[in-house]
Amino acid sequence: MRRTRRRHVLFLLTAVTGATLAPVAPSFATEVAPPETVIETLADLPERAVAGGEAGTPVVETETPFSMIGFTLPAGADEVTVRTRGLDGGWSDWEVLDREVIGLDGPDPDTDEAREAATDASEPLWVGDADAFQVRVDGEISDLAATLIDTEGLSEGTVAKVVRHLRPRAVPVVAEASNRPAIISRAQWGANESLRRGSASYATPRFAVIHHTAGSNSYTKAQSASVVRGIYSYHTQTQRWSDIGYNILVDRYGQIFEGRAGGLERGVVGAHAANFNSGSFGVSVMGNFEVADIPAVAVESVARVVAWKYDVHGIDARASRTISHGGRTLNVLTAHRNVGSTACPGRYFYAKMGALRSRVAALATGATPAAPAPAPTTPPTRFADVPLTHGHYAPIEQIATRQITSGCGSRLYCPAETVTRAQMASFIYRAFDLPAADGHRFRDLDGKAHQEAIAAVAKAGIANGCSRDRFCPDRPVSRGEMASFLQRALDLPLRQSPFVDTGHSVHDRAIGAIAAAGIANGVSDRRFEPATEVHRAGMALFLSRALEE
Incomplete structure (x- = not known):
């Protein structure tokens, strides 16, 4: 079994954009840095026959524990089934991870990002803490590779943990507008900006697309930032997207996280709904709402951040408002399943789309937006040629x-x-x-x-x-x-x-x-x-x- 291990050392003085309609210079606050993200790729997995003609593995013990897992799939395999063993020794249920569908998820076709993207990755799964896994797949195990990601510091030594807490990092803090909900910036959730590639692309947003991550519903509030770091690492390192796909993420506790870099108040083109990324912004709630109901606090946070974005971009928030895009008539607040063949954002969340549209319409102020997508002539930074979105x-x-x-x-x-x-x-x-x-x-x-x-x-x-x-x-x-x-x-x-x-x-x-x-x-x-x-x-x-x- 081949192991490839990467440690991504995190520096929290990271690129973060202003969050008001008019950019303002950031001040700095100190916070304890999250642990470094460890990514390990396991190839040449051991094989064991399983019932039903599938191939499988025995229990695969890992050298280091992990909090998220995903797979590079063999040709022809549409899914992989996996279970993991927690650090307490207990085994999870078997979970099916679908292949990420090109043309449904990810970047828009015919873009540089799409041309560089992997076509053989499964969706990732948050597991919290684990040190072993078993897998079944309809294909050759020799062509299967596992990606293990630790964003929780599960293997961090005591000395390293103490030093990290004794040496807080500075993070930019930007003044907020009164109608803007609290949003956890990339710097605050611990984005390692060296993982993303290239520069952001922009297009004036005309509508929002609502998603769920289809991942675990069992993470704690304190783990939410780790989940976001895991998704970011998987999107950039395994799926080879240029950045995290979603523009905004919301956890089941109502916390809102900045997603793709480039400016929350700008029309950053994401990689969340292929063919419909340009001209939209994507908001994804962390969890699987095909199998469980979505908490009301999460729905409220989605409504608040969407209403704020509508005000920023001058989008008509009326619940009945529709637009024509990509040959389809869409509501300005649409679900992923309305622009692609998918169950996203899950049946329980989809059932609340009508109420969500009404709530957004009630919250939006209809404020006249500031100048749209183009970057400000004078960036609010020390150096005019190093904007907040610069990778360094x-x-x-x-x-x-x-x-x-x-x-x-x-x-x-x-x-x-x-x-x-x-x-x-x-x-x-x-x-x-x-x-x-x-x-x-x-x-x-x-x-x-x-x-x-x-x-x-x-x-x-x-x-x-x-x-x-x-x-x-x-x-x-x-x-x-x-x-x-x-x-x-x-x-x-x-x-x-x-x-x-x-x-x-x-x-x-x-x-x-x-x-x-x-x-x-x-x-x-x-x-x-x-x-x-x-x-x-x-x-x-x-x-x-x-x-x-």
Whole structure:
């Protein structure tokens, strides 16, 4: 059985958007960071014959416990049946997980996101805590792989847990409009922004689509954020969508969670109803309401957040209001089953759609919306070229707050520009508060910027020259050089690199050191690309991680 394990270290200074009709600059609050998300893929599962011609496995013991499970299915298999063993030793009932249907769920066809999406993934299942599973499938077990996700910190050590609680993280907090319900931001529920890919797409919303996640109904209120992190991880890592599919999620206790990144007050195109994502926003309630009734508090929260979104986008909230979209006549508040062949949002929830429309109409104020979808000309951020939706907003803001950088110009950070060796020296000089040095040995620095920083990092033994008496200050820094700089600055023990493309690099063991410390991950497929140039956005991420050491 092959195991592939990924740890996604979470940084909570993450991209989060303003939540009022007019963007405002965020303030920051401190919260205990959630545990890091661990994703493990098990392939080459053991096989055991089961009745009915299906293939199955014996009990598969896992090295680490998990809170969510899903599968990559064999060709021709439309579902998989699974049961899990809890940490208390008890077994769950058998659960059927359907294959996610292309053209029903997920991104709109003919988009880059759809072209990159997996076509063989099952829906995920929240299990709370488990350390073993059994599975049955109509297909070859050799073509089946299990994805195990732990968002609860089930394998987190005592020391790590204590340190996490003693070192709270800063999260952006945005002032709320009076008619906006409380919404738990991506930063607050713990979105690891490095998991999503690309930038958000926008289209003016004209209607809402209501869903259920079809997952567990047995999670606790305290576990809800972990459930959202699990869905986000599964959508991006197993189903290979660019971000979580839903625009907004609501738990059975009425808590509302920001979904897809890009701005709650903007028309972010989701991946929740294929062919109907553009021009809509998707709200999903966490649970399976085909088998159980939906709590009234959850329905009320759906009504409140939909009414607020209608006011933001100027959507007519009248219960009888319809539009034409995709060749269909739809109510402006429609259910997933009305735009695709599915039972979603479940029969119990669907029965309440009429009452939900009336409640939304009563709550909506009919306020004139602010300027629609286009981004504001002047983003409410420190740097105009690093909006709140930028994938590296959090680490850039962190190093700017610590006065490690002041940007590259007036309100600019230039995140895509490469970092030179001289600039790298200044970043490290400020980040680690190095003492100044008297003079230097490099003959190519006279009159150059960053001379003081270069002298300091050279004296500290962090940076060598590119030759005996030259520093090459204008040469771009490679990922391998960056690893050596940070390994020396932090005095990390050298280690063998886990990456397949670093064996011939002089920086191999430094790369192993920063990888072991969680400062740098590979690019893909166990590759580090040591010769690739480092950009300013990436440097901010490396430094923010290094400063946690």
